[in-house]
Amino acid sequence: MLFQGTEPNPKMSPISLGIGEPRHPTPAWLKEHLLGAFDALASYPPTAGDLSLRQACANWLKSRYKLNLDPKDQILPITGSREGLFSIAQTVVNNPKINDPKANKPYVVLPNPFYQIYEGAAILAGATPYYVPSIPEKNFAMDWASVPTEVWQNTQLLYVCSPGNPTGAEVTLSEWEMLFKLSDEFGFVIASDECYSEIYFRSTPPLGSLEAAEKLARHDFKNLLAFTSLSKRSNMPGLRSGFVAGQRELIKSFLLYRTYHGSAMSGMVQAASVAAWNDEAHVVANRALYREKFADVTPMLAEVMDVRLPDAGFYLWAAVPEINGVRDDEAFAKALLAQYNVTVLPGSYLAREAQGFNPGAGRIRMALVAETQECVQAAQRMVQFIQNN
Numbered sequence: 001m002l003f004q005g006t007e008p009n010p011k012m013s014p015i016s017l018g019i020g021e022p023r024h025p026t027p028a029w030l031k032e033h034l035l036g037a038f039d040a041l042a043s044y045p046p047t048a049g050d051l052s053l054r055q056a057c058a059n060w061l062k063s064r065y066k067l068n069l070d071p072k073d074q075i076l077p078i079t080g081s082r083e084g085l086f087s088i089a090q091t092v093v094n095n096p097k098i099n100d101p102k103a104n105k106p107y108v109v110l111p112n113p114f115y116q117i118y119e120g121a122a123i124l125a126g127a128t129p130y131y132v133p134s135i136p137e138k139n140f141a142m143d144w145a146s147v148p149t150e151v152w153q154n155t156q157l158l159y160v161c162s163p164g165n166p167t168g169a170e171v172t173l174s175e176w177e178m179l180f181k182l183s184d185e186f187g188f189v190i191a192s193d194e195c196y197s198e199i200y201f202r203s204t205p206p207l208g209s210l211e212a213a214e215k216l217a218r219h220d221f222k223n224l225l226a227f228t229s230l231s232k233r234s235n236m237p238g239l240r241s242g243f244v245a246g247q248r249e250l251i252k253s254f255l256l257y258r259t260y261h262g263s264a265m266s267g268m269v270q271a272a273s274v275a276a277w278n279d280e281a282h283v284v285a286n287r288a289l290y291r292e293k294f295a296d297v298t299p300m301l302a303e304v305m306d307v308r309l310p311d312a313g314f315y316l317w318a319a320v321p322e323i324n325g326v327r328d329d330e331a332f333a334k335a336l337l338a339q340y341n342v343t344v345l346p347g348s349y350l351a352r353e354a355q356g357f358n359p360g361a362g363r364i365r366m367a368l369v370a371e372t373q374e375c376v377q378a379a380q381r382m383v384q385f386i387q388n389n
């Protein structure tokens with residue numbers, strides 16, 4: 001284990017920037033909606049969810065992205081984006097209705113670094129993951145052009161994460177255009193993970209994949225599904241609530257899979273979710289908290305390391321400076337914990353070595369999820385740490 005044998009400095013209080021779990025308070029008013037639906041426990045919830053929930057999701061897609069999706073057959077509830085992102089691979093890979101099961105070696109293409117679930121989902125679906133490295137000089141965009149044609153030819157599913165974890169980078173319209181073209185040519189499905197879409201720092205919100213498809217006149221969202229959730233948007237990671245939206249045919253196959261999978265959303269959770277999707281005020285307030293925190297912390301760290309404000313998300317993805325003459329993310333994280341009791345994640349742990357290198361090496365991820373004061377204190381300690389080593 002990473003920190004085994006590392007003794008955190010006992011003279012300092014522990015501060016963790018390690019885990020990417022939202023820590024702003026959950027809006028208390030949502031409790032009433034949850035508890036008010038207690039009677040829903042008396043019956044099995046439908047896998048497709050109640051129409052009222054899908055309508056609330058459709059309304060949100062309309063106000064956020066100006067999209068008109070039909071709640072009847074273009075939207076499904078998922079019990080968090082993690083669950084949806086995992087189970088879509090089980091639905092898509094080697095499904096004769098979607099893909100050619102005879103493909104000699106099915107690939108699932110994913111970004112590198114990446115959210116771990118994509119990899120496990122690919123392997124458990126019987127596919128081989130193919131890792132596409134992020135390019136720091138191109139705002140951490142993935143090097144999609146480096147994927148060999150033989151891989152695209154056997155690709156059945158592509159994961160995209162926008163805004164990205166850990167990079168915070170947003171996929172641009174021209175990137176989407178390229179990915180849609182590849183999907184048309186090689187027939188693979190795109191699963192777009194957008195769970196960080198509401199935490200952003202510029203005046204324009206991040207582009208959604210469905211929004212990009214609509215802008216490019218792909219009105220049927222061919223081969224495309226977008227996944228999101230309330231975990232980060234509404235600070236409710238424990239609710240396990242999100243939704244998937246996109247092409248009708250894919251939604252139909254996914255619904256069939258999910259009926260067997262048994263991941264229907266509880267009626268209580270649905271009721272609280274409807275209320276959360278219908279309210280934007282708490283999302284604006286939450287975003288303001290992150291903006292304030294990033295505005296305080298980022299310039300402090302930028303004095304001592306290569307880091308800048310991301311497009312979106314709640315991570316800083318920084319290049320580590322040399323410590324005692326070496327530039328090593330793991331050694332940096334261990335020494336920081338030992339000397340200043342601050343936990344950060346080494347970037348190489350969030351990526352795989354592929355095509356001869358690990359694109360997370362030499363970087364760390366800092367999750368600015370704690371209160372501003374605690375994050376500022378962590379940044380102060382890191383400045384001292386870097387100056388003293």
Ligand SMILES: Cc1ncc(COP(=O)(O)O)c(C=O)c1O
Binds near residue numbers: 079080115195229231
């Ligand atoms: C990139 C990314 N996708 C998906 C998830 C899953 O979030 P949830 O299942 O709570 O929606 C996370 C959680 O940290 C994440 O970082």
